[in-house]
Amino acid sequence: MEGEKGVEKKFAWGKTQNEAEEPIVSFAELMSEELAESLSKEDADEEEKYLKQLEFVLNSTAMDEVLLNTDGMTDEEVAIALQRQFDREDDVARAVQSTDTVHFTPERYHPKTAQESESDEEDLDELREIATDMLYAQLDAENARNSTRLHADGASSSTTTKHDIGVSGRRNADKTLNDRMNLTTGDMISGKINNRVYNSLLAFGKSDAKRQMRMKDKEEKATMDTSVDANTRLTLLKWINQGVIDSIEGIIATGKESAVLHAKQNENNEHYAVKVYKTTLSEFKNRSEYVKDDFRFKNPRGVLKIWAEREFMNLSRMTKHGLPCPCPFKLKKNMLAMSLIGNGGIAAPRLKNVQWEFFTDEERRGIYEQVEKIMCRMYKECLLVHGDLSEFNLLLNLENNQVFVIDVSQAMDLSHPRNLQFLTRDIANILAFFARIETPGLPSSVQLFNLITDLEMKEDDDLNVQVEQFSEENRAVHLRHDKSRPADLELSRYQEDKKANRGISPARDYN
Numbered sequence: 001m002e003g004e005k006g007v008e009k010k011f012a013w014g015k016t017q018n019e020a021e022e023p024i025v026s027f028a029e030l031m032s033e034e035l036a037e038s039l040s041k042e043d044a045d046e047e048e049k050y051l052k053q054l055e056f057v058l059n060s061t062a063m064d065e066v067l068l069n070t071d072g073m074t075d076e077e078v079a080i081a082l083q084r085q086f087d088r089e090d091d092v093a094r095a096v097q098s099t100d101t102v103h104f105t106p107e108r109y110h111p112k113t114a115q116e117s118e119s120d121e122e123d124l125d126e127l128r129e130i131a132t133d134m135l136y137a138q139l140d141a142e143n144a145r146n147s148t149r150l151h152a153d154g155a156s157s158s159t160t161t162k163h164d165i166g167v168s169g170r171r172n173a174d175k176t177l178n179d180r181m182n183l184t185t186g187d188m189i190s191g192k193i194n195n196r197v198y199n200s201l202l203a204f205g206k207s208d209a210k211r212q213m214r215m216k217d218k219e220e221k222a223t224m225d226t227s228v229d230a231n232t233r234l235t236l237l238k239w240i241n242q243g244v245i246d247s248i249e250g251i252i253a254t255g256k257e258s259a260v261l262h263a264k265q266n267e268n269n270e271h272y273a274v275k276v277y278k279t280t281l282s283e284f285k286n287r288s289e290y291v292k293d294d295f296r297f298k299n300p301r302g303v304l305k306i307w308a309e310r311e312f313m314n315l316s317r318m319t320k321h322g323l324p325c326p327c328p329f330k331l332k333k334n335m336l337a338m339s340l341i342g343n344g345g346i347a348a349p350r351l352k353n354v355q356w357e358f359f360t361d362e363e364r365r366g367i368y369e370q371v372e373k374i375m376c377r378m379y380k381e382c383l384l385v386h387g388d389l390s391e392f393n394l395l396l397n398l399e400n401n402q403v404f405v406i407d408v409s410q411a412m413d414l415s416h417p418r419n420l421q422f423l424t425r426d427i428a429n430i431l432a433f434f435a436r437i438e439t440p441g442l443p444s445s446v447q448l449f450n451l452i453t454d455l456e457m458k459e460d461d462d463l464n465v466q467v468e469q470f471s472e473e474n475r476a477v478h479l480r481h482d483k484s485r486p487a488d489l490e491l492s493r494y495q496e497d498k499k500a501n502r503g504i505s506p507a508r509d510y511n
């Protein structure tokens with residue numbers, strides 16, 4: 001079908017090859033762009049369809065409340081109304097989990113086959129995230145609302161997130177082929193593409209390449225090779241296509257189990273951190289305390305995704321309570337996008353890396369107090385224990401000396417049987433660090449423990465021993481006070497659905 005060499009090729013519409021407006025691109029290039037476009041279109045379409053359906057279900061649920069609160073109903077009418085409400089709620093819970101067409105009666109619901117969930121699952125995160133936000137808003141509204149009254153403005157349906165219709169609508173429809181350069185992006189792109197996405201990725205590719213050249217350390221090189229792989233780049237490309245981000249500016253850090261990239265959104269001049277969980281599991285062995293006996297870690301394929309999901313959930317809970325931490329807004333497979341802690345795109349340093357000799361006693365004391373408050377609020381308001389808290393997972397904004405907490409994928413709910421032991425370890429780490437930088441007026445570990453938990457451990461006895469003893473004696477006592485918070489409701493619904501779909505115990509799925 002190709003024209004012979006040397007013979008001027010004419011197109012059907014009369015132009016010669018030289019006059020063609022767009023550069024000729026290889027089949028592989030076209031396929032790559034088409035693939036990326038079609039994938040992101042599928043995502044956006046599915047997301048839009050889903051949002052509409054969910055909005056409809058949530059609004060329908062709200063309508064039923066009016067019926068339920070009508071006085072003077074017979075018992076039979078009340079029973080019917082209750083049944084209807086139950087059915088609606090059931091539909092909402094199912095809608096949260098389903099990417100297929102959502103039907104609005106529970107009897108039509110059927111669990112996916114294992115095969116379907118394998119492939120569909122990967123695209124579910126983003127939808128689950130949006131659905132979760134909406135469900136929280138709905139549940140919050142329900143809690144706040146007087147049971148006999150209904151908001152006239154339907155507040156639940158107006159909840160927006162950075163990545164909903166507005167953002168996904170700003171997709172890069174017009175691609176201009178304007179440049180041809182090499183970029184190793186794995187199988188998906190296989191060589192060259194010419195468009196805005198390419199340019200954005202190119203910037204990343206350059207800094208990536210420069211950094212790789214600088215990297216002498218084998219281990220760090222391995223991190224790059226495994227974290228920013230073809231799939232990661234494909235997801236980044238899709239995010240760029242969807243307008244979620246405009247460019248990847250470089251690498252902020254490579255941690256033990258992740259690479260953290262710096263992403264930028266030009267329109268709002270916002271900077272984001274994209275945490276990419278490594279695709280190798282070698283580091284997870286260091287996490288044996290967390291993963292021991294946990295069925296999820298017997299199947300490595302789902303592990304990274306679950307870590308990202310846990311970090312997303314924990315950060316969401318913390319953000320909701322106003323804790324100083326990154327605000328998560330996008331979750332996809334093993335990638336989590338969140339706000340960048342820092343100034344003007346420069347990431348804030350970890351407490352470990354701060355030059356403490358330039359800080360006064362009062363300043364160090366003030367920074368300690370912020371950390372103390374973070375620990376108290378995480379425990380009391382978020383019902384979480386960090387579990388890996390130290391000077392490595394606390395960032396300091398040098399402009400205003402504000403402390404932020406990061407890296408909460410392993411943070412555990414107070415229902416975790418060993419949460420107090422992990423808390424004790426966090427306390428030891430924090431006090432040891434602040435003692436090292438000569439912070440005045442530090443409490444003892446027992447004092448700090450009691451402050452955080454409101455328990456009454458004795459000053460003179462060893463805290464670890466007391467905690468073990470306390471845990472032993474109070475096995476059946478749950479430290480969680482309020483089990484009916486929206487976040488927990490959502491989580492238990494999510495877990496129930498998972499259980500229904502897969503026959504897996506929800507109790508072991510999350511803490």
Ligand SMILES: Nc1ncnc2c1ncn2[C@@H]1O[C@H](COP(=O)(O)OP(=O)(O)OP(=O)(O)O)[C@@H](O)[C@H]1O
Pocket residue numbers: 252253254255256257258259260273275326338339340341342347348349350392393406407408
């Ligand atoms: N939202 C953020 N804003 C700015 N910097 C960040 C953000 N998230 C992570 N970082 C930087 O990336 C580094 C690694 O992130 P994080 O601690 O979450 O990953 P990790 O793989 O768990 O690392 P490690 O296990 O070594 O602590 C952090 O030490 C911090 O410097």
